[in-house]
Amino acid sequence: MAWPEGAHRNNAFLVLHVFLQGMVYTEYTWEILGYCQELDFSLCYLLLPHLLLAVNLVFFTLSCLTDPGTITKANEALLLQVYEFDEVMFPEKRWCSTCDLRKPARSKHCSVCNRCVHRFDHHCVWVNNCIGAWNARYFLIYLLTLTASAATMAIVTTVFLVRLVVMSDLDLYVDDLGHSQDVDTIFLIQRLFLTFPRIVFLLGFVLVLSFLLGGFLCFALFLAATNQTTNEWCRGDGAWCQHCPQAAGTPSAELRAYRNIHSHGLWSNLREIFLPSTAHGDRKKK
Numbered sequence: 083m084a085w086p087e088g089a090h091r092n093n094a095f096l097v098l099h100v101f102l103q104g105m106v107y108t109e110y111t112w113e114i115l116g117y118c119q120e121l122d123f124s125l126c127y128l129l130l131p132h133l134l135l136a137v138n139l140v141f142f143t144l145s146c147l148t149d150p151g152t153i154t155k156a157n158e159a160l161l162l163q164v165y166e167f168d169e170v171m172f173p174e175k176r177w178c179s180t181c182d183l184r185k186p187a188r189s190k191h192c193s194v195c196n197r198c199v200h201r202f203d204h205h206c207v208w209v210n211n212c213i214g215a216w217n218a219r220y221f222l223i224y225l226l227t228l229t230a231s232a233a234t235m236a237i238v239t240t241v242f243l244v245r246l247v248v249m250s251d252l253d254l255y256v257d258d259l260g261h262s263q264d265v266d267t268i269f270l271i272q273r274l275f276l277t278f279p280r281i282v283f284l285l286g287f288v289l290v291l292s293f294l295l296g297g298f299l300c301f302a303l304f305l306a307a308t309n310q311t312t313n314e315w316c317r318g319d320g321a322w323c324q325h326c327p328q329a330a331g332t333p334s335a336e337l338r339a340y341r342n343i344h345s346h347g348l349w350s351n352l353r354e355i356f357l358p359s360t361a362h363g364d365r366k367k368k
């Protein structure tokens with residue numbers, strides 16, 4: 083395994099990704115772990131984000147360094163046999179003039195990496211690699227563990243702050259008559275922010291991240307379950323459905339004729355992601 087070949091590749095987003103992940107974990111370890119241990123939180127529970135990070139880093143590295151399915155003269159003939167041409171989105175007689183190769187169905191030329199990729203999904207700037215047939219499984223697990231680590235960090239931080247509020251009576255104030263009164267939520271958040279600004283900021287950040295990543299993960303799982311790539315979904319404008327012949331009056335003749343011919347049921351679709359066809363060819367047209 084080696085860094086895939088490609089011209090004009092930019093590592094800026096990859097470096098930013100590693101930097102942000104490092105910052106969040108440092109902050110979590112420094113601020114939350116220390117306080118939580120004083121509050122007798124279970125260590126297994128507190129270290130769950132670190133365990134997820136270890137798994138995440140393995141799959142991040144695999145997503146970065148695994149060949150996504152580069153089409154070459156050597157494997158061109160074999161990969162042409164893997165998927166059926168639909169003659170709508172992927173016509174049979176198409177060439178990539180840059181690579182001087184025939185284009186297998188579901189492949190695409192990546193202008194960033196300057197190569198044609200088998201079952202092209204998208205070019206991910208965060209891992210600085212294309213996501214294709216041979217690394218889609220790693221990318222999916224990477225996304226899953228990244229979302230899980232952000233979510234567990236958000237849960238631990240929230241539980242810590244709630245316990246802290248209850249223990250330190252931050253949710254109460256004493257009025258002019260000397261009676262304890264509940265403070266309202268906005269005031270409580272302000273109080274927490276003034277007392278623990280870095281922890282509240284961390285919680286806000288990981289909460290937003292959890293929702294964004296969760297949304298992206300759901301989309302990626304939906305595509306995997308229905309055997310679509312992001313490239314196909316965008317080009318088909320989300321119109322792929324093997325059960326739905328196109329509605330009459332669809333403006334584009336291309337869309338009208340189009341339906342997903344690659345989906346063969348949930349388990350078959352997932353098997354295709356997790357046990358992809360290789361350059362040695364273990365899969366033929368269905």
Ligand SMILES: [Zn+2]
Pocket residue numbers: 178179180181182190191192196197198
């Ligand atoms: Zn090409």
Ligand SMILES: [Zn+2]
Pocket residue numbers: 192193194195196204205206211212213
């Ligand atoms: Zn690429």
